Amino acid sequence: MTDTFVIVGGDAAGMAAASKARREDSDLEIVVFEKGEWVSYGACGLPYYVKGEIQSLEALVSVTPEEFREERDIDLRTGHEVVAIDPDDRTVTAVRDGDEVVQSYDHLLLATGAESIVPPIDGVDLEGVYTLGSMSDGKELREYVARARDSEDLQQADRGPACRYLEDCTGPVGVVGGGYIGIEMAEALAANGFEVHLFQRSDRVLTGFSEATSEAVADHLRDREVVVHLGSEVRELADDGDGTVEAVVTAADRVPVEAALIGTGVRPRTGLAEDAGIELGPTGAIAADAYRETNVPDVYAAGDCAEATHVVTGESTYVPLALTANRHGRAVGQTVTGTPTEGGGVAGTAAVKAFDVEAARTGILDRDEAREAGFDPVSETITAKSRAGYYPDGGDVTVTLTADRDSGRVLGASLVSEYGEGAVHRSHAVVGALEASATVFELENYDLAYAPPFNTTWDPVLVAAKVLGGELR
Incomplete structure (x- = not known):
């Protein structure tokens, strides 16, 4: 008899886990319960759909329900709301149109996502x-x-x-x-x-x-x-x-x-987990170990409902972002098919576009948060050219870089530039430094690419590292 892998939630984490598990094990029975009718969609694209740059909701869908069912042999049940988990009997109970379905599992993934925070103010339920x-x-x-x-x-x-x-x-x-x-x-x-x-x-x-x-x-x-x-x-x-x-x-x-x-903002959907005796962590999201397993054996949590470990502090954090959900879901898919795989930590890397400006951040920037983690934060902000001075149509990149005074370890960065001038992509170098626990002196010597259309000889990230390193020497 083959095992059954049940997943609650059909978006990024859930469908990444289902797809990876299917690739690893063609015989595994995979059942996905999704409350709504949409699965595997890019919620981050919704503002651009509202704006009109994206013409249809369907364009935000990576893989359709039919493709999951017919091409990937995944038992995807949309319109099914899971209302209870019984860890002792290893079952989940779902409801669709008043009809109840009880499904047994050998492995269970909670990928219930997050919900919008509605502040406790009068009038939030009004039309408009x-x-x-x-x-x-x-x-x-x-x-x-x-x-x-x-x-x-x-x-x-x-x-x-x-x-x-x-x-x-x-x-x-x-x-x-x-x-x-x-x-x-x-x-x-x-x-x-x-x-x-x-x-x-x-x-x-x-x-x-x-x-x-x-x-x-x-x-x-x-x-x-x-x-x-x-x-x-x-x-x-x-x-x-x-x-x-x-x-x-x-x-x-x-x-x-x-x-x-x-x-x-958003908050994790945890009611189902709490009712089943699955522990929450200090952030209020579902607690999970490095393999995304909860305190209940063979029950995993991934995506916007779950905590992750911050690569700088080593502590639990809640960072509900798409890449984390996909990565952690994929790791669970490998784990339940016999290859234990860690989901990996997060640096809190994020980006945003505002008209003709782009901004990115990663790591720990808040001084109080850094101090609570045992660091003595020092920051420097620089503004440097995005491209060689003689190259036409360049702009400026402003970089705020933060490091620990005693060790010189890079703690985080925030970058902003005109749209297309590279603030977001430049943040990736800092992410590499955070993942490696590199010092600002090591970051200063990173061998970043140079060509006049893309940056200056000393990239703005390197300039920030030099300036901050000078403060710490």
């Missing part, structure tokens, strides 16, 4: 208030944008409740949250002619980046006529009396809006 955590969310937002763009072609019956007068449906719109989703959606909406107000509770956007990066992004948003409200905690989304949002209310202001997007 959106989140962007799923394909259906993206569809709703795209339709809202389309109503504004195609006003001449629509009849009154097609007009949504958040936009009674279509000719006025280009704003204002409120975006709550100055992180990745908030900034990307501010661009998407502004590019479609909306008057965009971005509300951020803290005193800068992109709080996980350096101050220099955050300021550069905020300044560019303002240049593109996004109204940036810093230090503005939203206290209420006001009702117009008919159940539709009409204003974003902060301690200092009341800004009229026709719609609002909540982009205040």
